[in-house]
Amino acid sequence: MNAKHIYKRPYIYLWLTSLMVLIVGYVSYVHLQNSALDINVHDTYFVVAHQHIVYGLSSFFLLIGSMYWIMEKLKIKLLSTLTVIHVMVTLLSIILCIIGIFYFDSVITAPKVLKDSQAINRNAFTTIISMLIIIAQLLFLINVIISLIKHGLQRRTRD
Numbered sequence: 644m645n646a647k648h649i650y651k652r653p654y655i656y657l658w659l660t661s662l663m664v665l666i667v668g669y670v671s672y673v674h675l676q677n678s679a680l681d682i683n684v685h686d687t688y689f690v691v692a693h694q695h696i697v698y699g700l701s702s703f704f705l706l707i708g709s710m711y712w713i714m715e716k717l718k719i720k721l722l723s724t725l726t727v728i729h730v731m732v733t734l735l736s737i738i739l740c741i742i743g744i745f746y747f748d749s750v751i752t753a754p755k756v757l758k759d760s761q762a763i764n765r766n767a768f769t770t771i772i773s774m775l776i777i778i779a780q781l782l783f784l785i786n787v788i789i790s791l792i793k794h795g796l797q798r799r800t801r802d
Contacts, residue, residue, distance in 0.1 A: 652715075653708070653711045653726055653729075653730045654708040654709065654711040654712040654715070655708075656708075656730050656734060657704045657705075657707050657708030657711065657733070658704070658705065658708040660704045660708075660733070660734060660737055661700075661701045661702075661704035661705045661708065662701075663737070664697060664700045664701045664704065664737065665697060665701045667741050668694070668696075668697030668700075668701070669697070700737075704733075704737075707733075707780070707783065710783075710787070711726075714787070714790070719790050719791065719794045720790060720793075720794070721786050721787070721790045722786050722789060722790060725782050725783075725785065725786035725789075726786060728779075728782055729779050729780075729782045729783045729786065732775060732776075732778070732779040732782070733776065733779045733780075735775070736772050736775040736776045736779065737776075739772055739775075740772050743765075743768050743769070743772065
């Protein structure tokens with residue numbers, strides 16, 4: 644994978660990631676049919692089904708890829724370093740997430756109950772991956788803002 648190719652067409656990688664998330668999500672859904680994400684907020688549990696997480700992630704990557712595509716069509720040059728870092732960290736995070744899903748699923752015992760140490764490891768792993776994804780998306784926002792400011796200043800100096 645060439646960094647120059649990632650910079651030229653990052654939306655292709657993000658769209659392929661979206662497709663990969665859907666495929667792996669459906670394959671793992673057959674195996675994890677009763678799986679859900681429980682989020683405890685102020686003594687209330689929010690339960691998110693596995694398929695909804697897959698739909699959300701896939702839509703998210705389609706949206707980010709579309710934003711890169713729109714920037715290219717509007718002829719707005721994004722910073723190459725931030726673009727490559729954003730795409731690589733995002734792809735690495737998703738690959739680690741998929742590996743984690745299959746690893747922690749294989750560790751789970753027959754009654755599908757996590758032991759305390761396994762639950763702590765799974766939660767720590769999920770938190771680290773989530774933070775990586777959030778940081779990468781903040782880099783994307785910074786890249787877009789800087790590029791829009793530069794594009795606006797260049798248009799002003801031309802006129």
